[in-house]
Amino acid sequence: MEKERVLVENSNKPHGNGTIDPNNFSPFPKNPTIAKFFKEIGRVDELGSGVRNTYKYSKIYSGGEPVFIESDVFKTIIPLKYISNQNSDQVSDQDERTEKLLEFCKIPKSRSEIQEFMNIKSRRYLRNNILRPLIDGGQLELTIPDKPTSPKQKYYTNN
Structure with missing residues (x-):
């Protein structure tokens, strides 16, 4: 956690490289073992919903857009409190x-x-x-x- 953002990194089986565009992406589990676990305990709505929900709620709560970067290490950057x-x-x-x-x-x-x-x-x-x-x-x-x-x-x- 940083002053203006949260950075999360996770091991990944990449299906591409670079920034994920929420309007043009195909959902793949970034870490199939973790995805299977959360699906088994009923904590997953549907594959890919995390990216869509993070975009939706980040805009509402912080006024900024998150960034998802796919490579060997999957990175999620979520902006914190946007103050007008x-x-x-x-x-x-x-x-x-x-x-x-x-x-x-x-x-x-x-x-x-x-x-x-x-x-x-x-x-x-x-x-x-x-x-x-x-x-x-x-x-x-x-x-x-x-x-x-x-x-x-x-x-x-x-x-």
């Missing part, structure tokens, strides 16, 4: 708010202090959408880690 200019402002604003919060928490702060600083009315929203992701990501720490719900709990960053 319209959404990049929202992402930048969110990153900026997070940076300000982390700066604010260089000195331990209570939930209510953080809530007021962030101008967030809902405790649940603050806990689930702001604090928990930062704690899970290691960006915020608890002053009383053994009692995460303590009323005396404070949050801090050690950057």
